[in-house]
Amino acid sequence: MIFNRERETNKFLFKRIPLILVMIFTFASLSGCGSKKDEEKKDTVFVFAGNPISKGEVYIYAQTIIEDYEATYGKDVWNMQVTVSDGTEMNMEEATRRDIIDAIVRVKVLSSMAKNKGIELDDNEKAAEINKADIFFNRLTDEQIDRMELTESLVQNVFCENLLANKVYTAIVKEAGIEMSDEDARVTTFYDMFFSYYTENINGEIFEINDEKKSEQLEKADQAYATLTNPSSEDGVDIEGLSTFYKLKNSGYYTLTPKEIKAEYGEKIYDILYELEDGSYSVVVETEYGYHIFYMKYKTDQEATAERKAKLVAEAEERYFASKLPQWIADLDKGYSYTGSVNFDVYKQISFR
Structure with missing residues (x-):
């Protein structure tokens, strides 16, 4: 389908509200992707840069979004109140309708740049998109096709335009040369073995334990530290298994950025964590919530860092593109x-209902 959620940030068609939907279709004359005369529709939703946008074209965008949102949120989704990027509150239907039109305008801007940038689809790319379009078209009912004045050629054009626009977008943001270091994107994975000062009763109420119980918690923490740092077996000790032994419900692995660590644990713990090397343990550390032993799995988690780096770069590229878009719209x-x-x-x- 066109609206593939698994595509990368600069390839997908929509971001879910309230992040605001972003589409990167384009409307260009593409050989092998439908006939231009089939795109002339009696019912025009709007005209941009002299090009009429038909009800059928808009419907291709809208129908996929309707199916996607209703499958995720239920059929009552269109009555939900959402806050859009400018802080305005509106219901989901109103916000989605506007985002679809905004997205198509964005597409027209991208398509207008394709020729000057020397970007086009090759025969294999066209064939792949036409195949996807045919699958989409064959899912439509006769009633949908007749009511929205849809043709197979129009659907093929929209799919081909999607891929072309993606290529234009990629070229634009690549020219911007946006980069980010691994340090700026760093994500750290560590284990927090936590002996809490608090307990929960059968009613779910949280109580602070008395000083005697706190002393017992410290004793357990010291025992655990000794076991972790001086294992009786050459294979070492599983910190998760040891947490289970001590019935520590709030212990676990965390994968956080340095900023998130500082916000969650404070400066003191932040400094302790980043003094550790991979595979090492902290001493028993007291906070206002209890005693902790930290195990540093990855000071820089390469996989998580790479994922975050790609996400941050994609977001920066989108901000760059969005900053240029208003002027490009006005120019057209x-x-x-x-x-x-x-x-x-x-x-x-x-x-939508």
């Missing part, structure tokens, strides 16, 4: 606005 169609350009009578023929 200075009179365009959502409220002034959209024919809402036609748009409302696409039902």
